[in-house]
Amino acid sequence: MPRAMTSLLVVGGNAAGMSCALKAKRRAPDLDVTVIEAGPNISYSSCGLPQLVAGTVKDPEDLLVLSPEKALERGVAVRTKTAAVALNPYTKEVTVQGPKGRDALHYDKLCIATGASPLNPLKHGDLKGVFALRHIWDGVRLMEHVDSGKGKRLAIIGGGYVGLEMAEAFLKRGSEVHLMQKGPHLLPQFDPDITDGLDEFVAQKGVRVHLDCEATGFSEGRREGHVGVVHSNLDDIHVDSALVSVGVRPNTGFAAKAGLHALSTGHLLVDDNMRTNFHDLWAAGDCVAARHLITGRPTGMPLALPSNRMGRIAGDSIAASTERIPGPSQTFAGVVGTVAMRLFGLGLAQTGLNEAQARKEGFDVATSLVETKSKASYMPGVRDMAVKMVADRDTGKLLGAELAGPEDAALRINAAAVALQAGMTARKFAEVETMYAPAFGPVWDPLLVAASEIAKQVRK
Numbered sequence: 345m346p347r348a349m350t351s352l353l354v355v356g357g358n359a360a361g362m363s364c365a366l367k368a369k370r371r372a373p374d375l376d377v378t379v380i381e382a383g384p385n386i387s388y389s390s391c392g393l394p395q396l397v398a399g400t401v402k403d404p405e406d407l408l409v410l411s412p413e414k415a416l417e418r419g420v421a422v423r424t425k426t427a428a429v430a431l432n433p434y435t436k437e438v439t440v441q442g443p444k445g446r447d448a449l450h451y452d453k454l455c456i457a458t459g460a461s462p463l464n465p466l467k468h469g470d471l472k473g474v475f476a477l478r479h480i481w482d483g484v485r486l487m488e489h490v491d492s493g494k495g496k497r498l499a500i501i502g503g504g505y506v507g508l509e510m511a512e513a514f515l516k517r518g519s520e521v522h523l524m525q526k527g528p529h530l531l532p533q534f535d536p537d538i539t540d541g542l543d544e545f546v547a548q549k550g551v552r553v554h555l556d557c558e559a560t561g562f563s564e565g566r567r568e569g570h571v572g573v574v575h576s577n578l579d580d581i582h583v584d585s586a587l588v589s590v591g592v593r594p595n596t597g598f599a600a601k602a603g604l605h606a607l608s609t610g611h612l613l614v615d616d617n618m619r620t621n622f623h624d625l626w627a628a629g630d631c632v633a634a635r636h637l638i639t640g641r642p643t644g645m646p647l648a649l650p651s652n653r654m655g656r657i658a659g660d661s662i663a664a665s666t667e668r669i670p671g672p673s674q675t676f677a678g679v680v681g682t683v684a685m686r687l688f689g690l691g692l693a694q695t696g697l698n699e700a701q702a703r704k705e706g707f708d709v710a711t712s713l714v715e716t717k718s719k720a721s722y723m724p725g726v727r728d729m730a731v732k733m734v735a736d737r738d739t740g741k742l743l744g745a746e747l748a749g750p751e752d753a754a755l756r757i758n759a760a761a762v763a764l765q766a767g768m769t770a771r772k773f774a775e776v777e778t779m780y781a782p783a784f785g786p787v788w789d790p791l792l793v794a795a796s797e798i799a800k801q802v803r804k
């Protein structure tokens with residue numbers, strides 16, 4: 345008798361989910377792979393949404409990486425507009441809600457890759473004209489709203505990197521933009537030494553920046569059911585639309601109810617092969633807690649590269665678990681949180697812990713702050729740049745780095761990310777032979793100078 349095919353069900357069809365599905369199918373072609381996705385699209389670039397709203401990317405279709413038809417050509421069946429609502433890991437069944445109602449899907453292997461959703465904790469956040477951004481269709485709805493003349497005065501709640509990128513995008517689209525940030529600094533995950541003056545810089549570009557301004561809720565304007573005012577601890581701001589960008593929470597309610605181990609934040613706990621505490625059940629992407637390589641603790645880190653990588657590793661491990669494939673060949677090492685952004689021609693980037701985070705973790709911290717030039721001082725287009733580095737005074741090991749400068753300077757953070765993950769000391773890093781050419785930097789690369797400064801303060 346022919347052997348029944350082993351089935352893999354993947355819940356969530358973006359970065360982690362599709363990476364898992366495609367990798368598993370490549371490694372184990374006998375697997376019967378199905379992806380269910382709550383929304384209408386799979387494999388879309390959320391990271392490109394600010395570019396779409398800014399008009400740099402003209403067509404939303406350009407942000408779609410893979411269609412369900414193309415996925416099927418690669419052996420992966422997709423059911424869109426189908427959400428998992430319950431899970432029974434003992435009977436291996438997922439209850440789904442789709443266009444034709446409820447259904448129960450059996451699986452042999454399951455991967456949860458449901459990502460995270462934007463928080464919207466503000467009162468009356470469900471009024472029309474209040475948006476949150478996650479999926480490509482959120483970006484399309486938002487653009488249609490602005491283009492229909494209802495986004496003339498817009499408030500962005502939250503001055504993190506998505507809020508700032510969107511502020512620039514809406515300005516380009518012709519809106520009057522109010523950016524409300526509850527603390528004293530924009531980009532609060534960065535060290536204030538690096539973001540010093542950022543609020544004035546952004547204000548000069550035309551964004552109305554409201555610092556220490558905690559939005560508390562919305563109320564209607566002249567049109568019933570439609571946002572008209574944002575209330576805060578400071579003044580009320582009259583608007584015709586608002587974007588809430590105050591963080592995300594993992595979409596793991598149904599999984600936690602089924603007994604999967606999770607942090608109190610809802611992030612699912614997994615091992616190095618992305619296995620959960622249930623047999624034949626994996627999880628990957630923004631919905632899981634990965635080991636932070638500096639603190640050693642499981643941490644939610646909602647970033648695209650780690651999500652794609654976790655998805656692949658889950659797929660690899662699932663293929664190996666069919667017992668017909670050797671492996672798994674890869675494990676997930678962990679995360680450090682390497683990010684970069686472009687803002688009105690400025691590049692900002694970060695990897696690892698900033699000074700405040702390192703102190704909170706109990707490290708005896710050595711720091712350096714280097715203000716220097718982005719290229720040889722005689723080169724046209726030379727700009728100021730700043731690097732801050734943090735290391736452990738006892739071991740000399742790097743804990744984190746941040747920088748701000750012209751937009752291409754942000755790429756330098758990758759060297760610091762390599763050093764961090766290799767466990768390098770500041771002294772060792774200061775000895776690295778970096779490239780020199782007048783068009784790209786000074787002879788002594790700003791990161792090397794920052795590391796040398798730290799080397800003078802550490803014990804090893």
Ligand SMILES: Cc1cc2nc3c(=O)[nH]c(=O)nc-3n(C[C@H](O)[C@H](O)[C@H](O)COP(=O)(O)OP(=O)(O)OC[C@H]3O[C@@H](n4cnc5c(N)ncnc54)[C@H](O)[C@@H]3O)c2cc1C
Pocket residue numbers: 355356357358359360361380381382383389390391392393394426427428429457458459460477478479506595628629630631646647648649651652
């Ligand atoms: C505006 C914006 C800009 C960003 N920019 C960057 C950037 O520059 N760099 C970077 O590294 N990261 C960036 N990110 C973050 C990055 O997009 C995410 O880290 C990445 O998409 C996570 O992939 P994921 O597959 O884990 O989750 P998601 O992309 O959230 O995908 C999960 C999918 O699961 C579906 N789903 C959820 N629940 C269910 C369910 N119950 N049943 C079925 N399907 C379900 C969702 O509809 C979704 O399609 C940005 C995010 C946003 C919103």
